[in-house]
Amino acid sequence: MSSYALAIGYALFLWWFSTGVILYLNGLPARTYKTSLIAATGLMLLLVVAIYLVRDRYDLWGAYLGFTAGVLVWGWLEMVYFMGLITGPHKKPCPLGCTGWRRFLLALGTSLYHELLLLLIAAVLIALTWDAANQLGTWTFVILWLMRWSAKLNLFLGVPNLNEDWLPEHVRFITSYLRKRPMNLLFPISVSVATVVMSLLVEAALELPTAEFAGVSLILAATLLALAILEHWFLVLPLADAALWRWVTTSGDRANTDSEPGLVYKQRVD
Numbered sequence: 685m686s687s688y689a690l691a692i693g694y695a696l697f698l699w700w701f702s703t704g705v706i707l708y709l710n711g712l713p714a715r716t717y718k719t720s721l722i723a724a725t726g727l728m729l730l731l732v733v734a735i736y737l738v739r740d741r742y743d744l745w746g747a748y749l750g751f752t753a754g755v756l757v758w759g760w761l762e763m764v765y766f767m768g769l770i771t772g773p774h775k776k777p778c779p780l781g782c783t784g785w786r787r788f789l790l791a792l793g794t795s796l797y798h799e800l801l802l803l804l805i806a807a808v809l810i811a812l813t814w815d816a817a818n819q820l821g822t823w824t825f826v827i828l829w830l831m832r833w834s835a836k837l838n839l840f841l842g843v844p845n846l847n848e849d850w851l852p853e854h855v856r857f858i859t860s861y862l863r864k865r866p867m868n869l870l871f872p873i874s875v876s877v878a879t880v881v882m883s884l885l886v887e888a889a890l891e892l893p894t895a896e897f898a899g900v901s902l903i904l905a906a907t908l909l910a911l912a913i914l915e916h917w918f919l920v921l922p923l924a925d926a927a928l929w930r931w932v933t934t935s936g937d938r939a940n941t942d943s944e945p946g947l948v949y950k951q952r953v954d
Contacts, residue, residue: 687744687895688903695907698752700928702759707932710766710852717767728760735809739816742897746818751904754824757805765798766852772796777860791840791861802829820901827905831912834874835919841868843919867920875916882909 709720731753738746738753764770774793782790792799806829809822839846842865851859885906892899917923 685894687900688889691747691900691903692907694748695751695904696911698755699908699911702755704929704932706759706762706766707929709763711932717769721763721767721769724760724763728757731757731760732808732812735821736812738821739813739818742817744895744897744900747820747897747901747904750818750821751824751901751908754809754821755828755908757809757821758825758828761798761802761805764801765795766855768854770798770801771855772798775857777857787861788840791858794855794858794861818897818901820904823905824908827909827912831878831909831916834870834878835912835916838868838871838874838916838919839863841865841870843868843871845919845921871916871920875913878909878913878916882906882913885909 709716709724712720734749734753735757738749741749772793772795774790774796778787778790806822806825809825813819813822839862842863844864844866846859846862846864885902889899889902889906892902894900
C-alpha cells in the first residue's frame, strides 16, 4: 500500500503547489503577464508532447508523467483566462433584471473563447492517446474539465461561498452572474455522482497490484477527483479554503492578491 500512499501524497502536493504558483503569477503586476504566458505556453506544448511520448509507457514513470502533464496543461488554461489572454466576447457585468436563458447566455459569453479552447485541447489529447496503453494524462484533464463545468453551474445557480475577493480585478465583473444562495438542486447531484465515481475508482484500484501502473493510475485519478469534490464542499461549508495558499498571498509585495485559489475548478464562472 506504500505505492498508493505515495500516489495520494504526490497528487495532493501537485494540486496544492501548482495552484500556489498560479496564484503567485496572477498576483504579480500585469506587466509580467506576457513573460509568464510565453513561458507557460512553451511548457504547455512540451507537456502535450510528453503525454504523447508516454502513451505507450505502462509503468509507474508513465503514470506519474502522464498525470503531472495533465494537471499542468490544465494550469496553463487557468493562466490564459485569469491573465486575460483568452476569455470571451462579453466583458460587461450582468444587466439589472437579467434572468433565465439571457443571463445564462451572457454568462457563457464571458468565457466562450476559453470554453472553445478547452474543447480543442481535450480533442487533441484524446486524439494523441486514442487506443493507447497510457491515457492517464488525458483522463486527468477530462476529470478537471468535467468538475470545472459542474462547479461553474453550481456557482451560476447559487451557493453560499462565492469568494469573489479572490478574483483578479479585470475579471471580477463575472461575479454579477453568480447567485448567493444556501443551496441549489444541482449541488447534491454533482457531489453524489462524483463521489460514486471516485469510490468505484478506489474499489478497482484495491483489486489490483499496488505497485503497478493500473492501480497507481486509478489512485492518482481518484485523489484528484476527491480534491474536486472537496472544493465543491468549499462552496457551501464555512471553511477557509484560502488559508491553504496563504503562503502565496501574504509573501512579499503583491500587486494583486485577489487571484483565485483552486486549480481543480474554482473559476467562478470564468
